[in-house]
Amino acid sequence: MALTLNTNIIISLLMVLSIWASLAMSRTLYEASIAERHEQWMARHGRTYEDQAEKEKRFKIFKQNLEFIEKFNNAGNQTYKLSINQFADLTDDEFLASRTGYKPVPSQSRTATTSFGYENLTEVPTSLDWREKDAVTQVKDQGNCGCCWAFSAVAAMEGITQIKTGKLISLSEQQLLDCSTNGNNQGCNGGMMENAYNYIINNQGLTSETNYPYQATEGTCDTQQETAPAAQIQSYEKVPSNNEEALLQAVAKQPVSVAIDSSGFRYYNGGVFDGNCGTNLNHAVTIIGYGTADDGTKYWLIKNSWGQTWGENGYMRIKRDVEAVEGLCGLAKDASYPVA
Template structure:
């Protein structure tokens, strides 16, 4: 078969063209602008056992029609060489049984991997959603707790130790009042003077430790109220009968891991915490407002109560601290102390020695 012989192709085209003209009658192809017969037909008949050669437009088509440019040669004037692959007697390739199995396994593996990726993504999204949800819940719980504590603090008058070095007793009582309020809802002002007079593990208004005070309260079965045993601003005789009239009790206490502000943050998120600080500097003594970032060391010589934490409008993190120097000091008796200064001890050593009372329900 001479499929790629150009002379043969032209001859075949002439022969076909003459046949279409009806026995050799000379007819001019009508112009594409005036022709009314635009239907394309495919000559599917075989000529002398050969393949079809042309797509033609009725009534006739000669070899010049393509050259004339008014019929698209790519559609109407196929060279037989272009048809060779389509007319080949060679069978299409057939996949072997092993190839079919391999392709099936590949498709199954792709499907399994896709499902695995989808499930992994679903798990990650679910975990992320749960993490966000729990974070929101913890934040809400903290905000509600801190709101209650501040309301509680507002309902109880800010106390003043009158610079008598009885700060340890006031810090202990403030932490205890806070946990009692959170656990029972009862707002009880407890007696610092009972600790000053009766806690032999401490030294009254010469100084003391909050842990020793918690131990005394547990041994005594609790504390009496401030009304029953009011503050005198000096060491005195322990009134056992008054001390035995219990207004509130605790069952234990916990020490916060030392030099760890994150651990302190977790503790304060649950309840007020007694903390020891360096409060001997003038910057601390004369603090009036704002987030305190003043000059102070870590020589623990004063006790306060951390009742909350927050972030200032300029992005500065702080501890909310309750002092015992009356409402004329600081922000109505409170201080916002810089939190997260990059030192494990915290500003003024706030993370060095912290503890809080516990109450079993």
Template sequence: MAFSQSEVVVFFRLALLAFLLADSAPRATARSPADMLMRERHGRWMTRHGRTYTDAAEKERRFATFKANVEFIEMFNAGGHKYWLGANQFADLTNEEFRAMIDGLRSSDSRAVGSKSNGFRYEHVTAVPASLDWRTKGAVTPVKDQGSCGCCWAFSAVAAVEGITKIRTGKLISLSEQELVDCDTEGEDQGCDGGYMDDAFEFIVKNGGLTTEANYPYQGTNGTCDAKMAARSRAAATITGYEDVPVNSEAALLKAVTQQPVSVAVDGGSIGFQLYAGGVLTGGCGTELDHAVLAIGYGTDGGDGTKYWLIKNSWGEMWGEKGYMRMERDVEAKEGLCGIAMMASYPNA
């Protein structure tokens, strides 16, 4: 049985309300064994994820949310879906809170008119293997974690540049997201307040390249551009431009991904995204693009033959399949699942 986003929200709110009403009973009433076990579970979860709260009241509120999420996870996982959920680092957030936190993608009027893109060089690609994983070709750096900074756009763009740099030079180099956060601030891109991959590519071209992660390490906050730090090893990665994948075409996106990792935008605010733990994500999300990730391959699930996209995220290795996700491919909607085919682009070497 599949759950719509509205059904999920209704369930969560009812579960939270039930908890709050139960918790408002006289304190003389002993907590049930189930409640004690859930509180112990929450404590272990807090330790694992390094979570602390300002006071007892906040802890109680967060526990209520955690409990509602865990109950939903257990109910969902018993439903025979193609993917499953887990109590990851976002398990003490309501879905509304989560969606507000990950909203780091901005759209751009320039995308609509294609004023900066230079065509689609992979239009005539015909050699499309049955499956592909750019990790096996050494073109993907380890999973990173953007933390609470809304700069998914920078992580997506940097990962795409890391990929094409490996393909072009044979060297896999971890590049600096923080340079984009601090220095690329004149247009749509506004550090932790959101940005846009095409504008990041444009900045890298005008900037003469991007420095390494080691030279300009990630801080997870907006900072002042350090030109001297950014200048170190800037030649480590340069690009000549970028191209947009034709909109609303999973077939075109597939051609591009056969050639290099591709930056894509998705609607990442669903409960399925928030608590995703593994399997092939199917349904449950819309097309309100709010998150940027990297398409690094595709394949077919050996269990039931479901086609999927292989996605690298920037939420650390405790999320999903060690930081990665599989999303259903070739769905009926032209936009692709979660809008994955709506705003894809890649840098040119």
């Protein structure tokens, strides 16, 4: 009896040890798999680290981000997908610090509200894509510089310039980065589209990307290129705040700059985004159209400045006509557009 009992205990212990060993092996294989994916990701994006300690730190972040993305996609109950992209070894705070840059001033410090020239527009198309009308340049990349405000303003100005003149010209974000220091514009440390428009108006134009190429860092204003405008605007107007219908009227006539809460966008890969986000406006993009997905979901079409490998070749669809008056992620709170 005792021998049988001891034998059963030994067998049980061996089974437990076998399970532990199997789990340990699985964890080891899993870690090795993630490590290999990290190496492949580093090679694909040309990422290097200064030492082994930094690599281990970034691997841990990469692993956490990968697990989050895979868990989200495997749930299979969303209208959009996420993917591992060039931002996968950054923390949320690091990403937002380097890839956003909308920096509003307190409301009491802002200039008086401008008129809204499209308020009486009653007929708008059911869908619109300004790319199809050749009013959108290729997606650009702000790099590790918090100057989304410059890219948003430039994209809107490129659009209205083409609509008015028939010429699509890639304009200079770098000129705004270096020279538009009015208001609270602080180069890579953030700024506002309104201040960019005011600079362009006072400077009597903005030069081309070719004349003043982007460097992803703030430099000294090139006064020679500053006085060689490729396009001009007369003024700018604000879209009435918290009004997606008014925003639709404006986008029906031209691309529009908007501020947005981008906290949930980092790994967006495609589909109509309807995820969790607040109204803490920290990023600036340009709405270049709108439409309705196959499942009937209405969306805004957004041009971003995170390169062409992000999202849908650099673009994003985000849900339109939501219950919140601010629009999803606050996109209807602060919108503006240049007048040429």
